[in-house]
Amino acid sequence: MFTSSRQFKTSSKSFSKGHSKGNKSSSSFSKDSGVQKRRHESSRSRRPGTASTSMTADTIMSNTSTIITLVVGAEQRLFAAHEDVLRSSSFFANALRNGYMDPTTKRIALPDEEPEIFSSVLEFLYKGDYFPRLVHNKRRNSYELEPTPEEDSAAAESTVYHRSVEGDLLKDTVIYCAAERYGLTELKKIALRKQGLQSGIQCSTILASARYAYANTPDSDSKLRAHYLALIIRSRSTFKRSGTMQLEMYNGGSQLFFDLFVALSNHVDDISSAS
Incomplete structure (x- = not known):
């Protein structure tokens, strides 16, 4: 979970006074895990603290399948990936199969996606995880x-600025x-465990x-939703004092x-039953 309720400051709207808004998450695409083609960017196209990374030539040469260019975000940031790697995603397999790309330039447009x-x-898709990686502590299991x-601390930030909500x-x-x-599916499992x-x-x-x-x-995918419901209930002493809430x-x-109302009602019912 995010943190235990006893660590919260009830007088603050933040779970931790150490959380800083100054640094935003930067591109977590490591140097040997994929390709990002650079193009000129204006000073307002990127938030302070972000960084652009690219894949080494050795990794490109290690795969002989067709290179697909992906045009990502409103600023049209360019990425590249091998076709056989992209096909492990049902979305991209369908896009490649049904011609949802420019056949001349072999491009797929993702205008609503955030480059980060x-x-x-x-x-x-290339490495089976994303930075910072999930590791198993054998001693603690x-x-x-x-x-x-x-x-790399900026790249490891837990939040990202998203244009659709104009916030973090x-x-x-x-x-x-x-x-x-x-x-x-496997990426969903990793992301759920990490958050x-x-x-x-x-x-x-x-x-x-x-x-x-x-x-x-x-609606059928309840795991992520249940995560947030449980988090808010565990942190209710903070949320009930939150003007944002x-x-x-x-x-x-x-x-x-x-x-949330249903979950809280069930929680009260469980306490009553136990009593």
């Missing part, structure tokens, strides 16, 4: 995120929803991320809050 998120998706060098979202939640679109290890996330970011999760997953519930417009 697609970078992590592409890294997963638990999973944790790998330690990151100081120079939990990066693993956005990756989970991207995995849902692209038909990558359960995050801490120091502001109330406003959690609520915005929960709304995003509800808007970008089908009050405003969100007042505005409504989401299945989230009815589900």
Whole structure:
């Protein structure tokens, strides 16, 4: 989970006073896990602290399948990947099979995707995980995120700026929803496990991320939604003092809050039964 309820400051809207808004998540696409083609970017096209990375030539030469160019985001950032790698995604397999790309340039357009998120998706397709990787602690028999060098701390940020909400979202939640679109079940499992290890996330970011999760997953996919319901219930001492939570519930417009009411009712019923 994000953090235990006893660690929360009830007088603050943030779970941790150490959480900083100054650095945003940068591209987590490692140098040997995929290709990002660079093009000129204006000063307002990227948030402070982000970085662009590219794949080494050795990795490109190790695969002889056709190179597909992917045009990502409103700024049309260019990525490249091998066709046989992309075909492991049902979304891209369908796109390639049905000609949803420019046959001359072999391009696929993803105008609504965030480049940072697609970078992590592409890294997963090549390496089976995305930065920071999930590692198993044998001594504790638990999973944790790998330690990151100081120079990579920006890339390891837990939140990402998303244009659709004009604010920060939990990066693993956005990756989970991207995995849902692209038909990558294993990536969904990894993203779900990783966001359960995050801490120091502001109330406003959690609520915005929960709304995003509800808007970008089908009703049949309950795991991510259940994660947020459980998180809010465990952290109720903080959320009941949150002006953001009050405003969100007042505005409504989401299945989230009815589900939360049901979950809280079930929680009270369980306590009553135990008594």
